[in-house]
Amino acid sequence: MSTAINKYIGQHQQRFIDELFDLLRIPSVSADSKFRNDVLEAANFVRDKLLAAGVDEAEVITTAGHPVVYAEKILDPVLPTILVYGHYDVQPADPYELWDSPPFEPVIKDENIYARGAADDKGQFYMHVKAFEAMLQTGGLTCNVKFMIEGEEEVGSENLEDFLQENQQRLKADVILISDTSIISTETPSITIGLKGLSYLAVEVTGPNRDLHSGVYGGAVDNPINVLCKMIASLKDENNKITIPGFYDKVVALSEAERTALAKAPFDLAAYMQDLGLEAVDGEKGYSTLERTGIRPTLDVNGMWGGYIGEGAKTVLPAKAFAKISMRLVPDQDSDEIARLFTAHFMSIAPATVKVKVTPHHGGKPYVTPLDSIAFQAASMAFEEAWGKKPVPTRDGGSIPIVALFDEILKIDTVLMGFGLDSDAIHSPNEKFGVFNFVKGIETITLFHKHFSALKNKL
Ligand code: BES
Numbered sequence: 001m002s003t004a005i006n007k008y009i010g011q012h013q014q015r016f017i018d019e020l021f022d023l024l025r026i027p028s029v030s031a032d033s034k035f036r037n038d039v040l041e042a043a044n045f046v047r048d049k050l051l052a053a054g055v056d057e058a059e060v061i062t063t064a065g066h067p068v069v070y071a072e073k074i075l076d077p078v079l080p081t082i083l084v085y086g087h088y089d090v091q092p093a094d095p096y097e098l099w100d101s102p103p104f105e106p107v108i109k110d111e112n113i114y115a116r117g118a119a120d121d122k123g124q125f126y127m128h129v130k131a132f133e134a135m136l137q138t139g140g141l142t143c144n145v146k147f148m149i150e151g152e153e154e155v156g157s158e159n160l161e162d163f164l165q166e167n168q169q170r171l172k173a174d175v176i177l178i179s180d181t182s183i184i185s186t187e188t189p190s191i192t193i194g195l196k197g198l199s200y201l202a203v204e205v206t207g208p209n210r211d212l213h214s215g216v217y218g219g220a221v222d223n224p225i226n227v228l229c230k231m232i233a234s235l236k237d238e239n240n241k242i243t244i245p246g247f248y249d250k251v252v253a254l255s256e257a258e259r260t261a262l263a264k265a266p267f268d269l270a271a272y273m274q275d276l277g278l279e280a281v282d283g284e285k286g287y288s289t290l291e292r293t294g295i296r297p298t299l300d301v302n303g304m305w306g307g308y309i310g311e312g313a314k315t316v317l318p319a320k321a322f323a324k325i326s327m328r329l330v331p332d333q334d335s336d337e338i339a340r341l342f343t344a345h346f347m348s349i350a351p352a353t354v355k356v357k358v359t360p361h362h363g364g365k366p367y368v369t370p371l372d373s374i375a376f377q378a379a380s381m382a383f384e385e386a387w388g389k390k391p392v393p394t395r396d397g398g399s400i401p402i403v404a405l406f407d408e409i410l411k412i413d414t415v416l417m418g419f420g421l422d423s424d425a426i427h428s429p430n431e432k433f434g435v436f437n438f439v440k441g442i443e444t445i446t447l448f449h450k451h452f453s454a455l456k457n458k459l
């Protein structure tokens with residue numbers, strides 16, 4: 001059976017890529033209202049392709065923000081159901097001048113597809129559409145399939161929680177399957193078993209009531225940018241521990257056995273540094289690089305500005321300074337609670353010379369996939385069959401905030417079967433996705449269906 005499916009994938013591979021190219025040409029940037037119509041066009045495109053692939057019904061469903069595309073194929077209600085989640089929205093492509101080819105004009109170079117969204121997540125969720133088509137057309141579909149492809153993941157999935165609440169019945173499934181993460185390498189397949197949570201805040205520090213001459217007032221009036229730098233610097237101690245009181249209280253420590261298991265993932269620090277152009281790395285004392293990104297909470301400034309940043313020099317003591325700060329969270333930290341702890345601490349360390357305003361943005365809870373589930377076992381078997389190697393479990397530093405809500409609201413476990421590479425440059429210029437990863441991913445997804453159905457039917 002699987003050979004018929006693979007044959008179909010091989011025969012239609014070029015068309016699959018052509019269709020993905022059409023999707024990649026639509027600049028569905030969710031963050032920027034200028035692209036509103038393009039986001040809608042992408043949703044319609046996804047609905048049309050799902051219908052063409054053979055679903056019973058597909059709909060573009062309006063929300064308070066960007067629409068959700070929902071589709072389903074119910075072969076037989078007694079069969080198990082897989083719910084595929086993905087996102088058709090993309091990050092802004094700026095700065096455009098750093099792209100070697102335009103972000104919304106996909107090209108293949110050295111066996112990679114270059115375009116914004118190639119790996120995150122258009123190229124990855126589209127594998128599911130094509131895997132579904134291949135199974136259906138060859139008579140190899142073994143379970144019911146539902147698709148929920150959203151358009152607001154890159155801006156925090158703000159309206160998807162309500163959508164889940166309102167559509168619990170329709171979204172009923174045995175597992176949620178997502179391809180929106182990466183594998184270690186094409187030689188070392190892996191399954192992401194953990195995603196981080198997120199707490200994102202904006203801070204504003206105000207000093208004098210107007211910009212001042214930096215000579216006339218400098219040294220006598222506290223400078224908000226200097227103050228903000230000092231405040232931010234104090235958020236980590238000499239061991240790179242975060243100093244916000246209570247920050248680590250709910251962090252679940254991993255057992256030595258769990259740390260040993262994660263340390264089995266091959267990792268080449270020299271290659272990592274070379275890829276990033278670094279002479280050295282640093283982070284929380286007592287943890288490896290993979291632990292720092294995978295299992296430990298972090299705090300980073302995402303942007304900081306104020307004063308004069310134009311051409312030449314302007315001597316000014318600015319009235320205001322701004323920063324955007326994110327904290328990546330691990331189980332059992334709660335993003336609202338962390339935002340409150342941050343706010344209280346940040347206000348408390350402000351000197352009397354300035355006023356501080358803290359505004360929380362989106363957040364999200366961390367998630368860890370249960371390893372004793374049939375779904376995880378099926379994913380493991382699928383990788384082993386397609387890639388000839390048992391996949392290594394990894395924990396990633398990225399976030400897909402809606403996943404914790406799948407568990408909370410729908411009570412469904414999620415399996416993260418991503419096929420990207422860390423070097424795919426998601427969110428960066430020259431984002432790419434390997435043609436090999438795309439085709440192998442489609443094959444692996446069909447094998448997940450096969451193994452999941454078989455294991456479920458044995459129950
Ligand atoms: N697909 C990524 C998340 C990801 C990437 C997880 C790589 C694991 C490995 C997702 O599209 C993303 O960018 N998420 C945002 C969430 C935010 C916008 C709320 C993130 O992690 O910054």
Ligand code: MN
Nearest residue numbers: 120121153180
């Ligand atoms: Mn994504």
Ligand code: MN
Nearest residue numbers: 091120154426
């Ligand atoms: Mn993303």
